[in-house]
Amino acid sequence: MTRDTGAPVGDNENSQTAGPDGPVLLQDSSLIEKLQRFDRERIPERVVHARGTGLFGEFVPTADISSLTSAKVFTPGTKTPVFVRFSTVMGYRGSPEQARDPRGFAIKFYTQQGNWDMVGINWPIFFIRDAIKFPDFVHANKPSAVTGVQDPNLAFDFFAHTPEATNMLTHLYTDEGMPDSYRHMDGFGVHAFKFVNAQGEVHYVKFHWKSRQGIEGIRPQDIQHSIGADWNLMTDDLYNSVKAHSYPQWDLYIQVMSPKDLAKYDFDPLDDTKVWPSSIPEEKVGTMTLNRIPDNYFQSTEESAFAPSRLVPGIEPSEDKMLQGRLFAYADTQMYRLGANYNDLPINRPIVPVNNNNQDGKMNYDDRKGEVNYEPSTVGEIAQNARYKYVQTPLSGTTQQTAIHKTLDFRQAGEYYRSLSDMDKADLITALSGDLGRVTNDTNKYTMLSYFYKADSDYGTRLAHATNADVSRVKDLASHLSDN
Ligand code: HEM
Structure with a gap:
């Protein structure tokens, strides 16, 4: 056994005292270090999705969609390592996993072009359609600011003013709102994203993970017994299945819409409270297999940081107002929750080299070298390639604060x-x-x-x-x- 400095520890069970009955000595720096480290073990839990479970695996594309996107993660013949974190939304970090909640389904793809995060849930829609409402939505649904207990009076006080939530609430209260296992649910990217191909052509796309294990929920009359029997059901089920070499799999499907078709529907295709119609076919593009349990919960599941803004060339955000707010919020909370250098943590680090002039900050240990920490420079220029510029989006109108026109809430x-x-x-x-x-x-x-x-x-x-x-x-x- 050693101290954090590597120096050997002689006795880890008896503090150093002044004589046999005397007080404990401040000079016992091994004791002090042990207590100090213990005092600092917790970091802030996620403001939402605090209770989660992670697994490693791989993604294999099954179709050539290079006509739609230049993202290399979809190049046939490749295999991309992934880390997936499943979660409940509103409960505290140690809360029961059986909760009437959407389930987080966040995937980090460690691609050859950097990390791509798809931060989705188990349904194709969401409760609200503008990020400005998200903190209010969460406050009303999280435990009460007075009692610390969730209260449907607060939730429905908010939802009574939020008719766009009717679709999602209907999903939430089916048996799918209480999955019996993370293996038994689908996943969705929810928002539309943009696929951009090598010619710079844009298509809107929605993502759907279909579980090969099927979809199963807990019926209302069985919930109490289930929680009583094992309130860590979801993690136990997932890890037991991987330990038994039964690796859960999901097939990835996409729906694709041309930008010229955005206006042709009686709903807004960039409204995340809506599904796209089945007349837009789903095409299978890949399969994900989860097969490895992380050997350190904190360093994987707790320190992992997913963000819808973490995209790679060939995939860009749509103009969906919820997604636009999310593009800011995740990296922001992660700099608070984990620190400015959270991307250097092993679970978040890309498998490709990082090369820019971002530097320093608390706990910095990245690979940046040399004194040219600016750009442009004659002696230390870092190459950039114009083909990776963001795609150009046509604009119209004025700045404004208005709700979308086609609400179609019910x-x-x-x-x-x-x-x-x-x-x-x-x-x-x-x-x-x-x-x-x-x-x-x-x-x-x-x-x-x-x-x-x-x-x-x-x-x-x-x-x-x-x-x-x-x-x-x-x-x-x-x-x-x-x-x-
Ligand atoms: C504007 C609306 C939203 C905001 C501001 C927001 C904000 C956040 C924040 C701050 C976190 C904690 C992240 C962390 O600590 O690492 C989080 C987690 C998460 N959010 Fe959202 N969220 C929004 C909407 C959504 C929507 C629509 C979805 C589903 C498509 C979603 C899915 C998730 C998931 C799955 C996680 C957990 C990720 C993980 O496992 O670490 N969120 N969200």
Whole structure:
């Protein structure tokens, strides 16, 4: 055993004291170091997605899509190492893994062109469509600022003013809102991104990971027992499966839209509360296999840093207003959570060399050398290639603060509800009415019921019955809502 300096330790179980009964000596620097290190073991947990589980694996492309993107991660014949972190959203770091929550599905691809992060979830949509609402959305859904306990009164107070969440709430309260395993769920990039090919041509693209293990959720009547039996279910299931050499796999599918088609739909294709229609076919482009458990939880899962802004040539962000906010927020929180040099940590380090003039900062140990730490320079120029410039996007209009025009807040929620089996519908009503029934503010409760009724009258009526609400009042409120 050694100290942090490498010097040998003689006794790790007995502090140095003044005589047999005397006080402990300050000169026992090995003891002091041990206590100091222990005192500093925790870093801030993620502000959201604090409870997570990571696995290493690989991504193999299965189709040549070079006509769409120059990203080398899709070059046939390549194999790209990945690190995936699955998570719940609202709970604390040690909270039970069975929670009614979306599940984070974040993938870091260590590509030959630098790291690409796809920071998605297990559904194709989200609750809100503008990043400016995200802190409010999280505050209302995280544990109360007074009690430290989650409260549906706060959540539905927010959602009663957020009709665009109706589609996502409908997903959340199905059995898929309580997956029985991280292996048993799909993943989605949610937002549209841009694929850019070698000629600089742009296509909008959505990503969908389809689980080869199928999709399974926990039914409402089984949740309590499941939590009681093992509230680390998701991690135990995932790691036990890898230990048994049963490696979970997902196939990656894409939907592609030409920029000229953006305006042709009655919804906004860059609105992340919407799915793209099935008339835009899904094309399989690769397979991901997860096969290795990290041997250090903190250094992998806790210190990993995913960001939707971490893109590679050939993949760019779309103009989606949520995505645009996310492009800023993740690297920002990571500089706070892990420090300015977080990209040097082994889990975040690219497999290709990093070469720029960013330097110094706390805990810096990167490879930058030499005194030319500026550019341009005659003696130390770092080559740049104009073909990696961002693609040019046409603009119109004025600066403004306005909501999107095509809101269509309810229709896709209704379509989704009608696509569910009888059992799934019944479980949705049970789970959603359980939380709605706890809402004490009548205005908020009836507003929420009117949103679900507007999505589908059977859906709203069943929820109204299950929460002892007056159906005719719900129906009347819904008749004043527009859906365009
Ligand atoms: C503007 C809206 C959003 C903001 C500001 C935001 C912000 C954040 C922040 C600050 C973190 C913690 C990151 C860290 O500490 O490393 C985080 C984690 C995460 N977010 Fe978001 N988020 C937003 C929307 C979304 C959406 C729409 C999705 C799904 C597509 C999403 C998926 C995730 C995932 C999966 C993680 C966990 C990543 C990990 O495992 O480390 N977020 N988000």
